[in-house]
Amino acid sequence: MVWEFIRQHWRHAIEILILSIGIYQIYRAFRATRGARILVGLVVILVVLTALLQLFKFQVITWIVTRGLLVLLVALPVIFQPEIRTALARVGSSRWLDWLLRNDRRQIVFLESLDEAVVMLSKKRIGALFAIERNISLKGQQETGVTLNADFSPELAMAIFFPKSPLHDGAMLLADEKIQAAGCVLPVSQRELSDRSMGLRHRAAIGLTEETDSVCVVVSEETGAISICAEGAIHRNLTEDEFKEKMADIFLSKTNTDEKGVSEELGAEDDVAGRGDGDLDADL
Numbered sequence: 001m002v003w004e005f006i007r008q009h010w011r012h013a014i015e016i017l018i019l020s021i022g023i024y025q026i027y028r029a030f031r032a033t034r035g036a037r038i039l040v041g042l043v044v045i046l047v048v049l050t051a052l053l054q055l056f057k058f059q060v061i062t063w064i065v066t067r068g069l070l071v072l073l074v075a076l077p078v079i080f081q082p083e084i085r086t087a088l089a090r091v092g093s094s095r096w097l098d099w100l101l102r103n104d105r106r107q108i109v110f111l112e113s114l115d116e117a118v119v120m121l122s123k124k125r126i127g128a129l130f131a132i133e134r135n136i137s138l139k140g141q142q143e144t145g146v147t148l149n150a151d152f153s154p155e156l157a158m159a160i161f162f163p164k165s166p167l168h169d170g171a172m173l174l175a176d177e178k179i180q181a182a183g184c185v186l187p188v189s190q191r192e193l194s195d196r197s198m199g200l201r202h203r204a205a206i207g208l209t210e211e212t213d214s215v216c217v218v219v220s221e222e223t224g225a226i227s228i229c230a231e232g233a234i235h236r237n238l239t240e241d242e243f244k245e246k247m248a249d250i251f252l253s254k255t256n257t258d259e260k261g262v263s264e265e266l267g268a269e270d271d272v273a274g275r276g277d278g279d280l281d282a283d284l
């Protein structure tokens with residue numbers, strides 16, 4: 001009985017809820033403004049008029065009022081232009097929207113810095129390994145290195161990976177647009193690779209992305225080549241533009257994280273290696 005009632009009326013309940021929220025938001029936007037008094041006045045006139053017309057059934061006045069209402073609908077945005085502008089400005093500066101936009105901005109700035117660092121490292125042939133945390137925590141790997149919790153900058157990344165620096169060995173862990181740690185040891189992939197020239201740095205990048213959803217970026221010390229690893233697949237010898245494009249695809253496209261795998265996002269031609277047995281090298 002109760003379930004039957006809920007089954008029949010849940011849509012109405014949601015509709016009432018949406019309407020209530022809408023009306024309350026309109027009330028909030030308009031209250032204490034000149035428009036609020038006009039609106040109240042209009043509503044009162046309309047209610048009284050409708051009641052009178054229903055009562056006495058005046059046909060001509062009803063016709064005039066209904067046509068007048070249509071004109072009023074067109075006139076409303078003009079009458080309430082200042083209030084509508086204020087309300088829209090409020091929505092635009094709402095804390096949530098601001099938070100979302102700021103987060104997006106932060107991520108774009110971070111990615112640009114990371115791109116710059118990787119390109120600089122590649123040009124100078126400084127070996128580097130970045131592991132970027134996503135949903136699965138890299139706390140375990142963080143404990144193997146030195147915690148930094150520092151803002152990311154290309155200069156700091158260069159200083160850390162500079163061959164004589166105490167932290168140049170191992171991986172740099174990045175999370176929440178920050179350098180969480182450096183000199184970290186990552187799990188090395190045990191799978192057989194078709195390209196035997198790939199050493200431990202690349203194997204460590206593959207190994208971590210086999211075990212977690214993180215994304216690794218490798219700069220080869222030997223050749224300066226840039227590679228991206230995701231989901232156990234490696235995409236090697238990327239040009240500067242390809243690298244930037246793939247990073248933007250992975251981190252700035254809103255749809256990739258849940259519905260599509262990162263490999264799929266990176267492009268089918270690269271997505272050769274899976275998590276099962278077989279070759280890892282995606283572009284050989």
Ligand SMILES: Nc1ncnc2c1ncn2[C@@H]1O[C@H](COP(=O)(O)OP(=O)(O)OP(=O)(O)O)[C@@H](O)[C@H]1O
Nearest residue numbers: 127169170171185186199200201202204220221222
């Ligand atoms: N398990 C690991 N976790 C993180 N970094 C590692 C790990 N093993 C090795 N490295 C890093 O890789 C470096 C050795 O790189 P190696 O030459 O074996 O790799 P590679 O894949 O051939 O890279 P490159 O092209 O830069 O030479 C080490 O000095 C260390 O900084």
